[in-house]
Amino acid sequence: MMTAATATDEPTTHPTEGAALVDAVLGWYAEHARDLPWRAPGAGAWAVLVSEVMLQQTPVARVEPAWRAWMARWPTPADLAAARPAEVLRAWDRLGYPRRALRLQECARAIVAEHDGEVPADEAALLALPGIGAYTAAAVAAFAHGRRAVVLDTNVRRVLGRALEGRALPAPSLGRAERDRAAAYLPADAATSVRWNVGLMELGALVCTARAPRCDACPLLDACAWHAAGKPADEHAGRRRTQAWHGTDRQVRGRIMAHLRHHRQEWAAGEDLLVAGADGADPAALPDPGQPARALASLVGDGLVVADTGAHAGRFRLP
DNA sequence: AACACGGGGTA
DNA sequence: TACCCAGTGTT
Structure with missing residues (x-):
């Protein structure tokens, strides 16, 4: 699939700089990757899809036990498709945003009805499923099927924004220029691109965190534009609104x-x-x-x- | 582009 | 207390 950037004022690839970044991230990931169950060699595409939906706005620590119970109970899309929605919502427990649970079951039913019970590998086909947006379609294509895809979650956006642009935090909304830039850095080889994607996410989750980044442990420290600029503050700080909770x-x-x-x-x-x-x-x-x-x-x-x-x-x- | 949508952990 | 988290769908 051609994903070349179309910007005219910048090169569409960054072979030298990009290769150094890729090597640094891949090397760090090989050493520090967490041993999460949906990353196990035996984890199937459905297991990966379920983990990705649960991880939409819910931290890994709370997803892991729920994911284990969920997969033991409904190991295939057909199993979940046949469940009672009330039981699906009870199993979702307190993961938050319970509409995700209903959409996940709708997704399972669509996979059974339209894809013979097999999780599709094509990003566009994934995007058409209920509850699967741009991020999750790319993540499932990459992590469940080994496809080359531009995976842009909040972690990747933050890491690339800091390393490449010197921004403390990514812009509130994802624009085309940012997507094109991420596509330009995606390794051409599919297997390498998968490790690059998951490595960036892991780096953002463990080292290049939003609140208190551990720059001393970062493999990109020497190449990081944000660190080189003295870690300037978030330029969108005034426009971000914290969501109220109590009494809502x-x-x-x-x-x-x-x-x-x-x-x-x-x-x-x-x-x-x-x-x-x-x-x-x-x-x-x-x-x-x-x-x-x-x-x-x-x-x-x-x-x-x-x-x-x-x-x-x-x-x-x-x- | 802006909003609504859970719930809990952490600094 | 404030902020953050492997986003999605609707208006």
């Missing part, structure tokens, strides 16, 4: 989902869910009394909660 609709949604995951009965009374969302207090006494009901309605809208429309209206359950 998201927190209330989480409480309702937690209640339903642990509820023994099939159906739960809406009143119980509203109280659960209000953290045990009377919803009417909240600063925003309508919040629990609004959160519950949004969960129903997302398909994470089902409302009984029959004779027992006012009762809810997991789908």
Whole structure:
């Protein structure tokens, strides 16, 4: 696949500088790679895909036990496709963003229906699956199938941004110029490109971290533009917004989902869910009394909660 | 381009 | 307390 950059004011490849960076990253990765289960030689494409979806915004430490239990229970796409969504959501537990769990099951069903139960290797085919975006499509193509792909997650963007451009942190949004630059540095050999991708991610996770980078342990120290410039501050600092959590609709949604995951009965009374969302207090006494009901309605809208429309209206359950 | 979307660990 | 984390889908 041709992924050449089209910028006219810069070369599209960086053979000398790029080769030195690649050697440094590959050498470091060979020495320091973590022994994660989805990297084991026997891990199949489905195992890799499941790990990548779980790792979307959830740290490795919390994903690992959930991934082991998940793969033991549903070792193939067909197994997950046949599961009850309520059990899928319970197994997802507290990994966060539970819509990912539903999309992962939709993804499994699409793989069964459209790809004979086999995880596709083509990046475009992967991108068409539910819950698979640009990052995950590239990651599965590379790590599950050994394909050459431009894998750009937050770690890779930070490492390349620092080493090549001297930026403390990547821009809030990924632009074409940044993607072209990453493509220009991707090794031509497929097997090498896979190790480059995973090596950059590992370097970003263990050494070139966002908060307190351990530059003394970095294999790219001598080549790093950010370090050479004296590690200037993040130029986008003023425009980044931290997401609120306490008192938000998201927190209330989480409480309702937690209640339903642990509820023994099939159906739960809406009143119980509203109280659960209000953290045990009377919803009417909240600063925003309508919040629990609004959160519950949004969960129903997302398909994470089902409302009984029959004779027992006012009762809810997991789908 | 901006938003909404969980939850917990760490400095 | 504030920030961060192997992003995705919608508006």
